[in-house]
Amino acid sequence: MTKEITPTMEDYLEAIGQLGKEGQVVRVKNIAHQLNVKMPSVTEALKTLAKDGLIRHEKYGYVELARKGNRIAKEIYARHRILFKFLNQILGIDPKTADEDACKMEHTISSTALEKLIEIIKTLESCPQKERRLRKPD
Numbered sequence: 001m002t003k004e005i006t007p008t009m010e011d012y013l014e015a016i017g018q019l020g021k022e023g024q025v026v027r028v029k030n031i032a033h034q035l036n037v038k039m040p041s042v043t044e045a046l047k048t049l050a051k052d053g054l055i056r057h058e059k060y061g062y063v064e065l066a067r068k069g070n071r072i073a074k075e076i077y078a079r080h081r082i083l084f085k086f087l088n089q090i091l092g093i094d095p096k097t098a099d100e101d102a103c104k105m106e107h108t109i110s111s112t113a114l115e116k117l118i119e120i121i122k123t124l125e126s127c128p129q130k131e132r133r134l135r136k137p138d
Contacts, residue, residue, distance in 0.1 A: 005054075007107035010076045011035060012045045013054060016065055017073030026063040079106040079114060086117050090124060 005013075015034040019026045028046070032039045046063060049055040054069030065073055083102035087093045093101070109117075 005072065009045065009049060010072065010107055011103070012049060013065065013069050013073040014076040014080070016055065016063055017070065017077060020065065028063070031063065076106055079109065082114060082117060082121070083109065086121060090121065
């Protein structure tokens with residue numbers, strides 16, 4: 001049975017998903033670079049993720065998301081994009097800070113709060129005066 005996934009493990013799944021989506025072959029060094037961590041840290045995290053059935057990885061081989069890991073990675077990335085959009089386009093926070101804050105928030109936001117943010121964004125996007133309410137991404 002899979003234990004609770006920590007925010008750090010979610011970050012690894014999200015990074016693997018994004019690297020794979022960009023057409024890259026996902027290797028330990030790519031993940032280390034993406035997350036700005038040391039390769040031994042990645043190796044340890046991958047062992048845990050593989051043991052939990054979230055990825056497939058053989059020593060010195062490529063890393064692939066398993067079905068459940070892929071689902072989780074997509075969910076985390078979707079939360080990140082919504083939070084980033086809210087912080088950057090609605091609140092006007094610079095992209096770098098918005099991205100960093102979205103990364104922190106994506107692990108703790110409740111589904112209720114996320115749904116409300118989505119409603120706010122949709123309402124503002126459909127507003128005839130949206131140019132005044134939404135900032136263009138920097």
